[in-house]
Amino acid sequence: MNLMDQRFATLKKQNQTALIPFLTVGDPDIETTVEIIIQLEAAGADILELGVPYSDPLADGPVIQRASQRALKHDVNLRTCMETAVLARKAGVKMPFILFTYYNPVLQMGLDHFFEEVKSHEISGLIIPDLPVEESGDIRRRADEAGISLIPLVAPTSHERIEKIVSNASGFVYCVSSLGVTGERSSFHQGVDEFIQTVKQFTSIPVAVGFGISTHEQVARFSKICDGVVVGSAIVREIESVIPLLNDKNTRQQGLLQIREFVAQLKG
Ligand SMILES: O=P(O)(O)OC[C@@H](O)[C@@H](O)c1c[nH]c2ccccc12
Numbered sequence: 001m002n003l004m005d006q007r008f009a010t011l012k013k014q015n016q017t018a019l020i021p022f023l024t025v026g027d028p029d030i031e032t033t034v035e036i037i038i039q040l041e042a043a044g045a046d047i048l049e050l051g052v053p054y055s056d057p058l059a060d061g062p063v064i065q066r067a068s069q070r071a072l073k074h075d076v077n078l079r080t081c082m083e084t085a086v087l088a089r090k091a092g093v094k095m096p097f098i099l100f101t102y103y104n105p106v107l108q109m110g111l112d113h114f115f116e117e118v119k120s121h122e123i124s125g126l127i128i129p130d131l132p133v134e135e136s137g138d139i140r141r142r143a144d145e146a147g148i149s150l151i152p153l154v155a156p157t158s159h160e161r162i163e164k165i166v167s168n169a170s171g172f173v174y175c176v177s178s179l180g181v182t183g184e185r186s187s188f189h190q191g192v193d194e195f196i197q198t199v200k201q202f203t204s205i206p207v208a209v210g211f212g213i214s215t216h217e218q219v220a221r222f223s224k225i226c227d228g229v230v231v232g233s234a235i236v237r238e239i240e241s242v243i244p245l246l247n248d249k250n251t252r253q254q255g256l257l258q259i260r261e262f263v264a265q266l267k268g
Helices: 003-013 030-042 062-072 078-090 103-109 111-119 133-146 159-166 192-201 216-223 233-246 252-267
Strands: 018-024 048-051 097-100 125-127 173-176 207-210 228-231
Touching: 003 018, 018 030, 018 062, 018 207, 018 233, 018 252, 030 048, 030 078, 030 233, 030 252, 048 062, 048 078, 062 233, 078 097, 078 103, 078 111, 103 111, 111 133, 159 192, 173 192, 192 207, 216 228, 216 252, 228 233, 233 252
Parallel strands: 018 048, 018 228, 048 097, 097 125, 173 207, 207 228
Antiparallel strands: none
């Protein structure tokens, strides 16, 4: 059991659902990202998705695309994202980290080198949204060897592929609540609750849901049927909205507090 498995087990005993924020590392800069991570944990976050900024984030909506562009101005890459996890751990953050990256940066680093690095950088989980199915076997084997969980994404249109996708999953299964790209939504794919129940029939590991979740009410709704709820764009938008405060030493703490309060009210 890695740190993330342990966290889910603890939450299950407490009959609690994990709040899993996503943020783009290096938005607006690495130092601020570490301070934001500290605030997210203080706000009640349980597990954190560390997003690696990418120039062609095809599954992302405009909010995360803008965050990637801001982070890429600082040449943030896979390695700096892993180093950020170590910096946050050194700053006393206890929650498990998931490295969220598109496949290309992993290929650029080279699979052998990537898994060597990821093993020594406080990473418990890995999400690669555009990982080709035919290559997922090799990546899963390497992840298992490194002791980290390769977290699969299942969509409401996965239907008969659900069993295949989740059969040997580890960490948790990420149910995508809606079709399309990331971004806050007022409604979700028709039948999303039945979809989540179907996924739960095929796996005994935790099941989390993400895509479009941005309010306390939506978190509460999905917390009734899932072990984890992922919130990305809404938090990234909150970070974006306070960047002017963060960039001024006189209002930096106020900006950090605003992020903390936004996330704290999600869990409620
Ligand atoms: O941003 P949203 O709608 O809250 O969705 C979570 C999402 O940000 C995060 O899990 C994620 C960021 N980029 C992705 C690409 C594909 C799947 C998931 C993601």
